[in-house]
Amino acid sequence: MNHTYQIITAFMGSLGFSILFNIKGRKLGYAAFGGMLAWVIYLLGGLWLSGEMMQYFISSIIVTFYSEICARIEKTPATTFLTAAIIPLVPGRALYYTMSYAIDGKFGEFAEYGSYTVSIAVAIAAGIMVASSLSRVFFALRSYEFRHHSM
Amino acid sequence: MLTKELLSYILDIGELMLVNGAEVNRVEDSISRICKAYDAKRVDVFTITSSIVVSIQLKSGNTLTQTRRILSYSTDLDKLDRLNNLSHYVCSHTPEAEYIRNEIEKIRIRRKYGAVVQYLVYGMIAGTFTIFYGGDVNDAAVSAAIGMILKLAITFIQRVDKNVFFVNILCSFVVGMLGFLLVRIGIGHSFEMIAIGNIMLLIPGLALTNSIRDIISGDTIAGLLRLCEAILVASSISFGFGLVSVFIGGMFK
Numbered sequence: 001m002n003h004t005y006q007i008i009t010a011f012m013g014s015l016g017f018s019i020l021f022n023i024k025g026r027k028l029g030y031a032a033f034g035g036m037l038a039w040v041i042y043l044l045g046g047l048w049l050s051g052e053m054m055q056y057f058i059s060s061i062i063v064t065f066y067s068e069i070c071a072r073i074e075k076t077p078a079t080t081f082l083t084a085a086i087i088p089l090v091p092g093r094a095l096y097y098t099m100s101y102a103i104d105g106k107f108g109e110f111a112e113y114g115s116y117t118v119s120i121a122v123a124i125a126a127g128i129m130v131a132s133s134l135s136r137v138f139f140a141l142r143s144y145e146f147r148h149h150s151m
Numbered sequence: 152m153l154t155k156e157l158l159s160y161i162l163d164i165g166e167l168m169l170v171n172g173a174e175v176n177r178v179e180d181s182i183s184r185i186c187k188a189y190d191a192k193r194v195d196v197f198t199i200t201s202s203i204v205v206s207i208q209l210k211s212g213n214t215l216t217q218t219r220r221i222l223s224y225s226t227d228l229d230k231l232d233r234l235n236n237l238s239h240y241v242c243s244h245t246p247e248a249e250y251i252r253n254e255i256e257k258i259r260i261r262r263k264y265g266a267v268v269q270y271l272v273y274g275m276i277a278g279t280f281t282i283f284y285g286g287d288v289n290d291a292a293v294s295a296a297i298g299m300i301l302k303l304a305i306t307f308i309q310r311v312d313k314n315v316f317f318v319n320i321l322c323s324f325v326v327g328m329l330g331f332l333l334v335r336i337g338i339g340h341s342f343e344m345i346a347i348g349n350i351m352l353l354i355p356g357l358a359l360t361n362s363i364r365d366i367i368s369g370d371t372i373a374g375l376l377r378l379c380e381a382i383l384v385a386s387s388i389s390f391g392f393g394l395v396s397v398f399i400g401g402m403f404k
Binding site for chain 2: 002005006009010012013015016017019020021022023024075076077079080083084086087088090091092093095096098099100102103104117118121122124125126128129
Protein backbone atom coordinates (compact mmCIF):
# COMPACT_ATOMS: atom_id res chain seq x y z
CA MET A 1 0.00 0.00 0.00
CA ASN A 2 2.88 2.24 0.89
CA HIS A 3 4.34 1.56 -2.53
CA THR A 4 1.11 2.51 -4.29
CA TYR A 5 1.20 5.89 -2.57
CA GLN A 6 4.82 6.31 -3.52
CA ILE A 7 4.13 5.56 -7.17
CA ILE A 8 1.23 8.01 -7.29
CA THR A 9 3.20 10.72 -5.51
CA ALA A 10 6.22 10.13 -7.76
CA PHE A 11 3.94 10.90 -10.70
CA MET A 12 2.59 14.03 -9.06
CA GLY A 13 6.01 15.19 -7.90
CA SER A 14 7.44 14.88 -11.39
CA LEU A 15 4.39 16.64 -12.79
CA GLY A 16 4.96 19.48 -10.33
CA PHE A 17 8.60 19.89 -11.24
CA SER A 18 7.73 19.69 -14.95
CA ILE A 19 5.47 22.69 -14.45
CA LEU A 20 8.18 24.55 -12.51
CA PHE A 21 10.61 23.79 -15.33
CA ASN A 22 8.02 25.19 -17.74
CA ILE A 23 7.43 22.08 -19.82
CA LYS A 24 4.30 22.64 -21.88
CA GLY A 25 1.44 20.73 -23.46
CA ARG A 26 1.63 17.02 -24.18
CA LYS A 27 5.24 16.83 -22.99
CA LEU A 28 4.03 17.35 -19.41
CA GLY A 29 2.32 13.98 -19.51
CA TYR A 30 5.39 12.22 -20.88
CA ALA A 31 7.64 13.80 -18.26
CA ALA A 32 5.36 12.98 -15.33
CA PHE A 33 4.90 9.43 -16.53
CA GLY A 34 8.69 9.16 -16.71
CA GLY A 35 8.91 10.06 -13.02
CA MET A 36 6.42 7.36 -12.16
CA LEU A 37 8.30 4.88 -14.35
CA ALA A 38 11.53 5.74 -12.55
CA TRP A 39 10.06 4.84 -9.18
CA VAL A 40 8.26 1.73 -10.43
CA ILE A 41 11.52 0.41 -11.87
CA TYR A 42 13.32 1.31 -8.65
CA LEU A 43 10.78 -0.65 -6.60
CA LEU A 44 10.77 -3.60 -9.00
CA GLY A 45 14.55 -3.58 -8.87
CA GLY A 46 14.27 -4.10 -5.12
CA LEU A 47 12.77 -7.52 -5.80
CA TRP A 48 15.57 -8.82 -7.98
CA LEU A 49 18.67 -6.71 -7.58
CA SER A 50 21.19 -6.85 -4.80
CA GLY A 51 22.00 -3.45 -3.43
CA GLU A 52 20.32 -0.10 -3.53
CA MET A 53 22.88 1.47 -5.85
CA MET A 54 22.09 -1.12 -8.53
CA GLN A 55 18.42 -0.13 -8.24
CA TYR A 56 19.27 3.52 -8.83
CA PHE A 57 21.60 2.62 -11.68
CA ILE A 58 19.15 0.38 -13.55
CA SER A 59 16.27 2.73 -12.97
CA SER A 60 18.13 5.72 -14.35
CA ILE A 61 19.24 3.69 -17.39
CA ILE A 62 15.65 2.79 -18.21
CA VAL A 63 14.37 6.31 -17.61
CA THR A 64 17.07 7.72 -19.88
CA PHE A 65 16.07 5.31 -22.65
CA TYR A 66 12.46 6.32 -22.09
CA SER A 67 13.39 10.02 -22.39
CA GLU A 68 15.41 9.40 -25.54
CA ILE A 69 12.44 7.65 -27.12
CA CYS A 70 10.03 10.42 -26.09
CA ALA A 71 12.54 12.96 -27.41
CA ARG A 72 12.39 11.28 -30.83
CA ILE A 73 8.59 11.24 -30.80
CA GLU A 74 8.25 14.87 -29.71
CA LYS A 75 11.34 16.18 -31.56
CA THR A 76 12.86 17.92 -28.55
CA PRO A 77 16.04 17.35 -26.50
CA ALA A 78 15.94 14.33 -24.20
CA THR A 79 16.90 16.60 -21.28
CA THR A 80 13.34 17.94 -21.30
CA PHE A 81 11.94 14.62 -20.12
CA LEU A 82 14.96 13.39 -18.24
CA THR A 83 15.23 16.40 -15.92
CA ALA A 84 11.69 15.96 -14.67
CA ALA A 85 11.58 12.17 -14.73
CA ILE A 86 14.72 11.71 -12.66
CA ILE A 87 13.31 13.78 -9.75
CA PRO A 88 11.94 10.90 -7.63
CA LEU A 89 15.36 9.20 -7.72
CA VAL A 90 17.40 12.28 -6.88
CA PRO A 91 19.00 12.09 -3.40
CA GLY A 92 17.34 15.15 -1.86
CA ARG A 93 16.58 13.60 1.48
CA ALA A 94 19.99 11.98 1.87
CA LEU A 95 21.68 15.27 1.02
CA TYR A 96 19.61 17.03 3.65
CA TYR A 97 20.52 14.49 6.33
CA THR A 98 24.18 14.69 5.38
CA MET A 99 24.24 18.42 5.81
CA SER A 100 22.25 18.43 9.02
CA TYR A 101 24.70 15.92 10.54
CA ALA A 102 27.51 18.26 9.56
CA ILE A 103 25.76 21.16 11.27
CA ASP A 104 25.15 19.08 14.40
CA GLY A 105 28.81 18.12 14.47
CA LYS A 106 28.14 14.38 14.13
CA PHE A 107 31.04 13.70 11.80
CA GLY A 108 30.80 9.92 11.82
CA GLU A 109 27.24 10.01 10.52
CA PHE A 110 28.16 12.88 8.24
CA ALA A 111 30.86 10.84 6.49
CA GLU A 112 28.60 7.81 6.26
CA TYR A 113 25.60 9.69 4.87
CA GLY A 114 27.79 11.86 2.67
CA SER A 115 29.32 8.91 0.88
CA TYR A 116 25.86 7.34 0.62
CA THR A 117 24.50 10.53 -1.02
CA VAL A 118 27.40 10.81 -3.42
CA SER A 119 27.10 7.14 -4.39
CA ILE A 120 23.44 7.63 -5.24
CA ALA A 121 24.31 10.64 -7.38
CA VAL A 122 27.12 8.72 -9.07
CA ALA A 123 24.88 5.69 -9.69
CA ILE A 124 22.23 7.89 -11.31
CA ALA A 125 24.75 9.91 -13.33
CA ALA A 126 26.50 6.74 -14.53
CA GLY A 127 23.15 5.25 -15.53
CA ILE A 128 22.30 8.35 -17.52
CA MET A 129 25.67 8.38 -19.25
CA VAL A 130 25.57 4.69 -20.15
CA ALA A 131 22.06 4.90 -21.54
CA SER A 132 22.57 8.12 -23.47
CA SER A 133 25.80 6.84 -25.03
CA LEU A 134 24.13 3.57 -25.98
CA SER A 135 21.13 5.32 -27.46
CA ARG A 136 23.39 7.64 -29.43
CA VAL A 137 25.08 4.59 -30.95
CA PHE A 138 21.75 2.90 -31.53
CA PHE A 139 20.11 5.87 -33.27
CA ALA A 140 23.24 6.52 -35.35
CA LEU A 141 23.18 2.90 -36.54
CA ARG A 142 19.50 3.10 -37.31
CA SER A 143 19.76 6.26 -39.37
CA TYR A 144 22.75 4.72 -41.17
CA GLU A 145 20.72 1.63 -42.06
CA PHE A 146 17.80 3.78 -43.06
CA ARG A 147 19.93 5.78 -45.47
CA HIS A 148 21.35 2.57 -46.87
CA HIS A 149 17.94 1.08 -47.58
CA SER A 150 16.46 4.20 -49.07
CA MET A 151 19.32 4.59 -51.49
CA MET B 152 29.24 35.56 -43.88
CA LEU B 153 30.21 35.71 -40.21
CA THR B 154 30.18 39.21 -38.84
CA LYS B 155 30.61 40.54 -35.30
CA GLU B 156 26.89 41.09 -35.13
CA LEU B 157 26.04 37.58 -36.25
CA LEU B 158 28.52 36.03 -33.80
CA SER B 159 26.92 38.00 -31.01
CA TYR B 160 23.51 36.55 -31.90
CA ILE B 161 24.98 33.07 -32.03
CA LEU B 162 26.37 33.67 -28.56
CA ASP B 163 22.92 34.86 -27.49
CA ILE B 164 21.56 31.47 -28.49
CA GLY B 165 24.30 29.74 -26.51
CA GLU B 166 23.86 31.97 -23.49
CA LEU B 167 20.11 31.48 -23.37
CA MET B 168 20.55 27.72 -23.70
CA LEU B 169 22.94 27.65 -20.76
CA VAL B 170 20.75 29.91 -18.63
CA ASN B 171 17.67 27.82 -19.31
CA GLY B 172 19.25 24.55 -18.28
CA ALA B 173 21.21 23.03 -21.18
CA GLU B 174 24.27 20.90 -20.51
CA VAL B 175 27.65 22.49 -21.21
CA ASN B 176 28.19 19.92 -23.91
CA ARG B 177 25.09 20.92 -25.81
CA VAL B 178 25.97 24.63 -25.68
CA GLU B 179 29.48 24.10 -27.02
CA ASP B 180 28.21 21.75 -29.68
CA SER B 181 25.45 24.10 -30.87
CA ILE B 182 27.72 27.14 -31.07
CA SER B 183 30.46 25.38 -32.98
CA ARG B 184 27.99 23.75 -35.37
CA ILE B 185 26.35 27.06 -36.17
CA CYS B 186 29.70 28.79 -36.72
CA LYS B 187 30.82 25.95 -38.99
CA ALA B 188 27.57 26.27 -40.92
CA TYR B 189 28.47 29.91 -41.58
CA ASP B 190 31.78 28.81 -43.05
CA ALA B 191 34.18 29.49 -40.20
CA LYS B 192 37.59 27.94 -40.78
CA ARG B 193 38.12 27.04 -37.17
CA VAL B 194 35.91 27.38 -34.11
CA ASP B 195 37.04 27.20 -30.48
CA VAL B 196 34.32 27.28 -27.87
CA PHE B 197 34.95 27.07 -24.16
CA THR B 198 31.98 26.96 -21.86
CA ILE B 199 31.74 26.61 -18.13
CA THR B 200 28.67 27.26 -16.04
CA SER B 201 29.46 30.94 -15.60
CA SER B 202 30.99 31.95 -18.91
CA ILE B 203 31.15 31.27 -22.65
CA VAL B 204 34.20 32.11 -24.77
CA VAL B 205 34.11 31.77 -28.53
CA SER B 206 36.97 32.41 -30.89
CA ILE B 207 36.56 31.85 -34.63
CA GLN B 208 38.97 32.02 -37.50
CA LEU B 209 37.43 33.23 -40.73
CA LYS B 210 38.40 32.11 -44.21
CA SER B 211 39.69 35.65 -44.78
CA GLY B 212 42.25 35.14 -42.02
CA ASN B 213 40.63 37.42 -39.46
CA THR B 214 39.82 36.20 -35.97
CA LEU B 215 36.71 37.09 -33.98
CA THR B 216 36.48 36.54 -30.23
CA GLN B 217 33.57 37.23 -27.93
CA THR B 218 32.75 36.24 -24.38
CA ARG B 219 29.68 36.14 -22.20
CA ARG B 220 29.45 36.09 -18.44
CA ILE B 221 26.49 34.13 -17.07
CA LEU B 222 25.28 35.28 -13.69
CA SER B 223 22.10 33.40 -12.97
CA TYR B 224 20.13 30.46 -14.23
CA SER B 225 16.53 29.42 -14.18
CA THR B 226 15.55 26.15 -15.75
CA ASP B 227 13.01 26.73 -18.51
CA LEU B 228 12.74 23.70 -20.71
CA ASP B 229 10.17 25.27 -23.01
CA LYS B 230 12.67 27.94 -24.03
CA LEU B 231 15.43 25.36 -24.28
CA ASP B 232 13.29 23.32 -26.65
CA ARG B 233 12.70 26.33 -28.90
CA LEU B 234 16.35 27.38 -28.81
CA ASN B 235 17.31 23.90 -29.83
CA ASN B 236 14.95 24.04 -32.81
CA LEU B 237 16.27 27.47 -33.70
CA SER B 238 19.85 26.26 -33.65
CA HIS B 239 18.96 23.32 -35.90
CA TYR B 240 17.18 25.67 -38.28
CA VAL B 241 20.12 28.09 -38.34
CA CYS B 242 22.53 25.25 -39.07
CA SER B 243 20.59 24.01 -42.05
CA HIS B 244 19.35 27.32 -43.53
CA THR B 245 22.02 29.86 -42.44
CA PRO B 246 19.56 32.79 -42.34
CA GLU B 247 20.40 36.51 -42.08
CA ALA B 248 21.45 37.96 -38.71
CA GLU B 249 18.22 39.94 -38.58
CA TYR B 250 16.15 36.74 -38.67
CA ILE B 251 18.08 35.19 -35.78
CA ARG B 252 17.66 38.34 -33.73
CA ASN B 253 13.89 38.33 -34.21
CA GLU B 254 13.60 34.65 -33.32
CA ILE B 255 15.68 35.11 -30.16
CA GLU B 256 13.45 38.01 -29.16
CA LYS B 257 10.37 35.84 -29.67
CA ILE B 258 11.85 33.13 -27.44
CA ARG B 259 12.96 35.60 -24.79
CA ILE B 260 9.45 36.91 -24.19
CA ARG B 261 7.84 33.49 -23.79
CA ARG B 262 6.04 33.30 -20.48
CA LYS B 263 6.22 30.82 -17.65
CA TYR B 264 3.08 29.42 -16.04
CA GLY B 265 1.01 32.04 -14.17
CA ALA B 266 1.57 32.96 -10.52
CA VAL B 267 -1.48 31.06 -9.25
CA VAL B 268 -0.34 27.85 -10.93
CA GLN B 269 3.16 28.31 -9.51
CA TYR B 270 1.84 28.66 -5.96
CA LEU B 271 -0.38 25.61 -6.33
CA VAL B 272 2.48 23.60 -7.76
CA TYR B 273 4.78 24.51 -4.87
CA GLY B 274 2.10 23.30 -2.50
CA MET B 275 1.55 20.16 -4.52
CA ILE B 276 5.23 19.24 -4.68
CA ALA B 277 5.77 19.78 -0.95
CA GLY B 278 2.66 17.75 -0.09
CA THR B 279 3.39 14.88 -2.46
CA PHE B 280 6.99 14.45 -1.35
CA THR B 281 5.89 14.41 2.27
CA ILE B 282 3.70 11.42 1.46
CA PHE B 283 6.37 9.97 -0.81
CA TYR B 284 8.84 9.80 2.08
CA GLY B 285 6.28 8.36 4.48
CA GLY B 286 4.32 11.21 6.06
CA ASP B 287 0.57 10.99 6.75
CA VAL B 288 -2.31 13.11 5.45
CA ASN B 289 -1.98 15.76 8.16
CA ASP B 290 1.70 16.19 7.44
CA ALA B 291 0.98 16.49 3.73
CA ALA B 292 -1.62 19.20 4.29
CA VAL B 293 0.69 21.19 6.56
CA SER B 294 3.56 20.67 4.16
CA ALA B 295 1.49 21.87 1.19
CA ALA B 296 0.50 25.01 3.06
CA ILE B 297 4.12 25.69 3.99
CA GLY B 298 5.12 25.04 0.39
CA MET B 299 2.91 27.88 -0.76
CA ILE B 300 4.28 30.17 1.93
CA LEU B 301 7.76 29.12 0.83
CA LYS B 302 7.02 30.33 -2.69
CA LEU B 303 5.87 33.63 -1.25
CA ALA B 304 9.05 33.85 0.83
CA ILE B 305 11.28 33.07 -2.16
CA THR B 306 9.61 35.73 -4.30
CA PHE B 307 9.87 38.28 -1.55
CA ILE B 308 13.44 37.56 -0.45
CA GLN B 309 14.73 37.47 -4.01
CA ARG B 310 13.44 40.98 -4.48
CA VAL B 311 15.69 42.12 -1.63
CA ASP B 312 18.81 40.07 -2.31
CA LYS B 313 19.56 37.57 -5.04
CA ASN B 314 22.46 35.86 -3.28
CA VAL B 315 21.72 32.12 -3.34
CA PHE B 316 23.23 31.45 0.06
CA PHE B 317 21.21 34.17 1.75
CA VAL B 318 17.93 33.24 0.05
CA ASN B 319 18.29 29.59 1.00
CA ILE B 320 19.17 30.26 4.63
CA LEU B 321 16.14 32.49 5.08
CA CYS B 322 13.78 30.21 3.16
CA SER B 323 14.74 27.09 5.06
CA PHE B 324 14.52 29.06 8.29
CA VAL B 325 10.93 30.04 7.40
CA VAL B 326 10.09 26.43 6.53
CA GLY B 327 11.66 25.13 9.73
CA MET B 328 9.94 27.63 12.01
CA LEU B 329 6.51 27.15 10.46
CA GLY B 330 6.90 23.39 10.46
CA PHE B 331 7.90 23.38 14.11
CA LEU B 332 5.05 25.68 15.15
CA LEU B 333 2.42 23.69 13.28
CA VAL B 334 3.66 20.44 14.78
CA ARG B 335 3.68 22.03 18.24
CA ILE B 336 0.08 23.18 17.79
CA GLY B 337 -0.80 19.64 16.83
CA ILE B 338 -1.93 20.01 13.23
CA GLY B 339 1.13 18.29 11.82
CA HIS B 340 2.50 15.03 13.24
CA SER B 341 6.08 14.69 12.12
CA PHE B 342 8.39 17.68 11.79
CA GLU B 343 10.88 15.65 9.79
CA MET B 344 8.40 14.63 7.10
CA ILE B 345 7.10 18.17 6.71
CA ALA B 346 10.63 19.52 6.44
CA ILE B 347 11.67 16.94 3.87
CA GLY B 348 8.66 17.60 1.63
CA ASN B 349 9.57 21.27 1.48
CA ILE B 350 13.29 20.60 1.26
CA MET B 351 12.71 18.90 -2.09
CA LEU B 352 11.81 22.33 -3.47
CA LEU B 353 15.09 23.85 -2.32
CA ILE B 354 17.70 21.13 -2.20
CA PRO B 355 20.02 20.79 -5.20
CA GLY B 356 19.67 17.03 -5.64
CA LEU B 357 19.27 17.52 -9.36
CA ALA B 358 22.24 19.89 -9.52
CA LEU B 359 24.36 17.33 -7.68
CA THR B 360 23.40 14.59 -10.11
CA ASN B 361 23.95 16.83 -13.13
CA SER B 362 27.35 17.93 -11.87
CA ILE B 363 28.52 14.34 -11.65
CA ARG B 364 27.07 13.76 -15.08
CA ASP B 365 29.16 16.67 -16.40
CA ILE B 366 32.27 15.26 -14.77
CA ILE B 367 31.73 11.79 -16.22
CA SER B 368 31.05 13.19 -19.68
CA GLY B 369 34.37 15.06 -19.68
CA ASP B 370 33.40 18.61 -18.71
CA THR B 371 35.36 18.39 -15.52
CA ILE B 372 35.62 22.09 -14.72
CA ALA B 373 31.95 22.80 -15.35
CA GLY B 374 31.06 19.75 -13.28
CA LEU B 375 33.25 20.76 -10.36
CA LEU B 376 31.79 24.27 -10.37
CA ARG B 377 28.29 22.85 -10.30
CA LEU B 378 29.27 20.44 -7.54
CA CYS B 379 30.60 23.32 -5.43
CA GLU B 380 27.41 25.28 -6.01
CA ALA B 381 25.30 22.30 -5.01
CA ILE B 382 27.27 21.78 -1.80
CA LEU B 383 27.04 25.48 -1.00
CA VAL B 384 23.28 25.52 -1.47
CA ALA B 385 22.84 22.32 0.54
CA SER B 386 24.88 23.70 3.42
CA SER B 387 23.01 27.00 3.37
CA ILE B 388 19.75 25.06 3.69
CA SER B 389 21.05 23.17 6.66
CA PHE B 390 22.33 26.41 8.21
CA GLY B 391 18.77 27.66 7.95
CA PHE B 392 17.52 24.58 9.78
CA GLY B 393 20.37 24.92 12.23
CA LEU B 394 19.11 28.41 13.04
CA VAL B 395 15.69 26.99 13.81
CA SER B 396 17.15 24.52 16.26
CA VAL B 397 19.06 27.37 17.92
CA PHE B 398 15.78 29.19 18.45
CA ILE B 399 13.77 26.30 19.79
CA GLY B 400 16.57 24.25 21.27
CA GLY B 401 17.20 20.56 20.83
CA MET B 402 14.86 19.81 17.94
CA PHE B 403 17.43 17.58 16.32
CA LYS B 404 18.46 14.33 17.90
